[in-house]
Each structure stands twice: as C-alpha cells, then as structure tokens.
Amino acid sequence: MLGVSQFPVFCCPQCKGSLNFTGEEYSCPRCDRKYPVVLGIPDFRVFPDSYISYEDDYKKARFLIEKAEANNLDFKGLVRLYWSITPEVPEDRAERFMKRTFALVAKGVENLKEIEAHSRKKDQTGFNAVLEIGCGTGGFLVAAKAQFKQVVGIDIAFRWLVIAKKRLDELNLNVPLVCACAEALPFEEETFDLIVAENVLEHVRDQEDMLKECRRLLDSNGVLFLTTPNRFGLTPEPHVRVWGVGFLPRKWMGRYVKLIKGIPYRHLRVLSFFEISKLLKHVSFQDYRILFPSLPQQELKNLSALENFQVAIYEALRKTSFIRSCLYIIGPSFHILCYANKHRDSGES
Ligand SMILES: [Zn+2]
Structure with missing residues (x-):
C-alpha cells in the first residue's frame, strides 16, 4: 500500500503544507484541515x-x-x-x-x-x-x-x-x-x-x-x-447546442438559453x-501556442445539415493559411x- 502512495506526493490543497496520513484520512498540521479517503x-x-x-x-x-x-x-x-x-x-x-x-x-x-x-x-x-x-x-x-x-x-x-x-x-x-x-x-x-x-x-x-x-x-x-x-465560435454553444450564446453579454446568456431551449445555462464561462x-x-x-484541431470524425456523426455546412467551412479555412488567422476569432474550439x-x-x- 505504501508503494502505491509514493507517487504523487500529496500536500494540503489550501496551505500547501505537508500532510499526515492515518489510513483513513489526511490531516494538515499547519492549517488543521482534514481530508477523508472515501471508497x-x-x-x-x-x-x-x-x-x-x-x-x-x-x-x-x-x-x-x-x-x-x-x-x-x-x-x-x-x-x-x-x-x-x-x-x-x-x-x-x-x-x-x-x-x-x-x-x-x-x-x-x-x-x-x-x-x-x-x-x-x-x-x-x-x-x-x-x-x-x-x-x-x-x-x-x-x-x-x-x-x-x-x-x-x-x-x-x-x-x-x-x-x-x-x-x-x-x-x-x-x-x-x-x-x-x-x-x-x-x-x-x-x-x-x-x-x-x-x-x-x-x-x-x-x-x-x-x-x-x-x-x-x-x-x-x-x-x-x-x-x-x-466563445465566438460560429458553431452552436457545445454544452447546450444553442447558436449565438457567446455573442451576447454574459449576464444575458442564461435568459437567452432558457428562452430558446428551456434549459439552464450555469457554471460556464466560455x-x-x-x-x-x-x-x-x-x-x-x-x-x-494555439492550434486549430481538425474535427474528430466521431463527433461529426450527429450534426444537423447546417452544422455540417459550418464544419465544411471550418475545414476549408483551416487548410488555407491566408485566412487561417480568422479562426482565432471564429473557430469552434482551441487547443492550447x-x-x-x-x-x-x-x-x-
Ligand atoms: Zn493546510
């Protein structure tokens, strides 16, 4: 069991002090917080x-x-x-x-x-x-x-x-x-x-x-x-699949998604x-360095006709170095x- 816990070395997530381990929980002598081991x-x-x-x-x-x-x-x-x-x-x-x-x-x-x-x-x-x-x-x-x-x-x-x-x-x-x-x-x-x-x-x-x-x-x-x-990608907001969310001021996003799709838009900051x-x-x-990923085939299977059209535009742009820089603004996602x-x-x- 000890061999397993040698890597990584844990520290207190809050004060970064070293921890004591009792077998059931970790405790931080510096800030007195405790962290359980569950299942x-x-x-x-x-x-x-x-x-x-x-x-x-x-x-x-x-x-x-x-x-x-x-x-x-x-x-x-x-x-x-x-x-x-x-x-x-x-x-x-x-x-x-x-x-x-x-x-x-x-x-x-x-x-x-x-x-x-x-x-x-x-x-x-x-x-x-x-x-x-x-x-x-x-x-x-x-x-x-x-x-x-x-x-x-x-x-x-x-x-x-x-x-x-x-x-x-x-x-x-x-x-x-x-x-x-x-x-x-x-x-x-x-x-x-x-x-x-x-x-x-x-x-x-x-x-x-x-x-x-x-x-x-x-x-x-x-x-x-x-x-x-x-945020400014031309494809629909991926978490709720609603188009145009990112173009609104942040405080309006929730109400807009609720209106279009009837679902909440919370805990997200794209x-x-x-x-x-x-x-x-x-x-x-x-x-x-920001890269523009090719879109994984797996994720392209369930798209609508409009989304497929947008994907085609993205792929064309991605291969054209002259307009590549546009993708910094409107590409669907970033790999950084x-x-x-x-x-x-x-x-x-
Ligand atoms: Zn601590």
Missing part, C-alpha cells in the same frame, strides 16, 4: 462540484458501486447505469455523452500525438509524470498510461472517479485517482511535466486560480495542454481568443499548449 479515493476538495452536494456525490458513488457489484456490471454497464439514474439529463443527450465516453481512449491517443508534436522536448523519451485535470471516466488516463510511467487523474466529481476506477481496474492499470478542485490541487510544486485539461477551463469557478495551480505544478520544461470551446490570451499572460504563461519555461523566469536570481 479508496482521497478527497481533497475545498468546495463541492457545482452540480451536486458532497453528500449526494458520495451517495451516488456508493449506489453505483453497490449496483455494479450486485449485477456484475462492467465499465460500460456502469456508465449506462449512471445515466439511467440521472433523469435531469434528457435521453438523447445522455446517449451522446455515452458515445463520447466510449470513444475517449482513441481521442486521448490523438491528443497525445498532437501534444508530443509540439512539446519542444529535445529528447524523445516523452513525459515522466502526467496529470489529467477533469479526468471524468478516465479515457485519456488509459491512453496516457500506455505511454508514460506516472499518470494521475483528478476530478471534482467524486461519482465519476468511481466509474474511472472501474475502467482502470478492468485493464489492470495502476493510475492514482484523486478527488480535487482544479483551483486548489493537492500536489507538491513541479510534480508533473505534462498537465492535460480537456474542456475544463470553461467549467471551473476561478479560471485564473486553475491556471496558476497548473503553473505551480509544472516542472521547468513542463507543458500544459488545454482544450476549450471558443472564453474568446482575446480573453484566453489575456488570461494566459496574466498568470505568467507568456509562451503559448502552454510552456512553463521556468528557467527563463528565474534567470536573473
């Missing part, structure tokens, strides 16, 4: 998931585990069960989520190829220690563990980590899973040389705090890979190219590589 997963959250209380999150996780054991469910069965007990998400959306979930390992492999092509690593040894923020059901973790020795996944949704654990256990992969907030991470500084956060930035409470934490955790040549939708650039510079990621370059910062000291 084998350490819970370092400093606030709960916006969508669910701590208690309901645990309850759902326990229910999933019990049902899985009683009915001998595999990973896919567990994902289906999850959506069947989540009636607030309509069936067609749940169906889309499931398709995406089952395709995540393949997508992870694609993303790793893209990251490695732009990693600026001089040697070809790849990364030593990889963290995924917002690992969800763990698809990327499976892809990463096939290539790299040390891989860790965190998510604010405790119930998802239970499902990720099932996926990893079925494949016999040893990947530590940790429940934590992206804004207050429980790891010592410079623990990782790659951090991946796919479609997380737009969901967090405090985008600046999340990026500062990523920078703290990266070693001097570390890379942060972010994907996030574009950024434009200008907003992302400003934010990255503000948190000292001076060196970053941020380079820590810490040796340069500390050069004078």
